[in-house]
Amino acid sequence: MSTPNLTAEQIEFQEHARAWLAANPAPETQIDLPLSQLELAKREQVEYYREWQRSCYEAGLVGTDIAKEYGGHGHSGCQDIANREMSRVGAPFLLNTVGLSMMIPAVLKHGTEEQKRRFIPKALSAEEIWCQGFSEPGAGSDMANQQTMAVRRGEGWVVNGHKVWTSFGQFAKHMILLARTSRDHKYDGLSFFLCPVEGHAGVTVKPLVKMTGELGFNEVFFEDCVIDDSLRLDEVGKGWTVAMTVLTHERGAAEGAGGGIRAVHPIERLIGLAKSSQRGGGLAADDPVTRDAIIRQAIVHEGIRQDARRARVPALNDHPMRLPMGQGVVRTEFEQDCARLGVDIAGARSTLYKHDDAAPDNGYWPLAYMNSYALTIAGGSNEIQRNILGERILGMPKSK
Template sequence: MSDAARKDTPEQAEFRQYCRDWLQDNLPPEPPVRLPLSPLEIMTEPQLHYLQDWQKKAYDAGLVGCDYPVDCGGGGRNDCQRVANAEIAAVRTPFFPNVIGLGMAAPTVFFHAREDKKRELLPRLLSGEDIWCQGFSEPGAGSDLASVQTFAERKGDKWIINGHKVWTSLAHFAEWMILLLRTDKSHKYDGLSYFVVPIRSELGKSITVRPLIKITGETGFNEVIFDNLEVDDAYRLDEVGKGWQVAMTTLAHERGAGELVTPRSGGRGKSAGKESGSVFGSSALVDLAKTSFRNGKTAADDAVIRDRIMQEMIREEGFKQSSRRARVQGLQDHPMRIPLQNKLLMTEITQDVAELATEIEGAAGSLYLADPNAPAGGRWPMAYMNSFGMTIAAGANEVQRNILGERVLGLPKSK
């Protein structure tokens, strides 16, 4: 029995057993197509539909949205989402495609939207029927989020939106976008407002989505251009001029590295792949080292390689144990410490593990996904190249260090 299971309440213990039984009988079939490494890199309709079907099935069974109120499409449970996440991770199912919806849009809508909009938007978000994307970064405002210039002008009970967003993952499939806008050009922070806006229904009319092809050949990123998009004021979250505060809700969850929200407990549980060891975690390096040969010996025979793998295992275990503090109220000395620290550490550990894997593979690490001789299907080099986006997303890691130093540790601002 795991440490988490031993600490279950009676409700959680009963729900954990239910999750295990359901997953044993309902694992998804083998995908008909090659799946991407990340939900942010879904490129084709067959990939999307397979993953949407899996999320909808898990949602219908009560394993997604467990802790949201029933009238918002949730299960009405108490701190059970982390239980479902742990059991899903243990059997290593495919990921849920609506990662931005679950990890960022859902908590923001839940905490800031009107009650009727929660009931309208959350059920299809949680089920994965509506894919969501995030409209924050702009060509001239990446890590300096408060400098966004995409503008919304009020016209009665409507808003007219014009501007340009970039690095917008999943916009090519999204039905909805969470969108930070400027509504007042005379104030940097107080001039921002936050909306949810339709995407798919406005393609070719008021919205243009253009894919950005990465060095990996993937097209998960997009740029989105708004040309007089008209949005009802009912889709504004919180008050006009309070967009920065609403955005902090989104960022707090985004910097939690994709965790699924459990609003009734105020905490967040690990998403699939983190508690039991991802196929790209340090434990996978052991198998890779045992099967990678150089000069007649395996990489596992190299004491330096063994030591480096062990160092990554230690870092991952430290990350896991540190993350447990998020569930203990008495250890929450600052609300930004654990989310920012976790984002910072997780992305750098992921990058370092992938880099070590490509070193272990040696020359074979240059082989692409389609090459039958590529170790591990060619996925480690892809993971390494994609890892640089992770250290930039949700605010570059340099920004995270500044925030932790200045706002959490109380250090003076850098000159």
């Protein structure tokens, strides 16, 4: 089972990761675990995942390639191996996604020595959870249209404004905050802060109820919230640059480290549903139209795997960013299309929702279908992604 072209350090680390994961499976629990990070809503769920991330961190699977002085393990080229191994065994997701995939890369690139020592170790251990404060009611796909203001006062800043779609906000110690420090320039008028949230005066977190009836997102209100200038990341007016560093990590974050708690093959799940559903007097699995629809998704699923494989073969890529940038749209719409197909296959039983004993797969299909819109909207809706692909990859003129 050895993989070619690994360094001695990587081989040793891989063996360690496999052995540790085999000996330390995710603990059994009686609590109701969410479908994904986006549905995280209860304190007991947070504590379960916090404990899991902490044990992974202590085992060296989190912060693997981060320098020791910042709380990491000082390896080289081993984090990808850790992620792959966690995914392979279907390990629970890592709780502090925003801290790991957004704050840490941004602080490593743009932060002061003091900021690195202060924030990185506790994010790795999940002692301090992070949330992201980019989206606003008037700044969705047009993210530079930030209206939250940070005004200089003495040694600090006074923040006023309103953030939305803030996952983890109700559990977060800190927020990566994009705020306007000048109205004279759209992009150069933005600055980036590492803003305290929990227990901080002037910050109010209000849960937002999704169309599914679940919690998970929040609104965050800033009313004369005072923060110290030492919490500013990079220079005043460089917020957009830092945000771009963060966003290059965002789209990958959802499927990055960890993987879901229930790693069921999506196509097998659909086939299973079709074999237990009726259509036109027979099994849905025997209905030619249903069969075609399932195999279509199977081909997309295999295509996603093979696109990822081909993306690593330079000779088979005419444009180096074409496959990586296209995957966000393809993967999110695959999730959506599969969930929708499940709803269709379930027929009348697709009307049954969570907590109905007769609901197929405990109401997974309508729930997953509705939740899939978080994927196709978050991080820049797929319409914006198609603009970006058309402009940056195919070179067509900007639509604005």
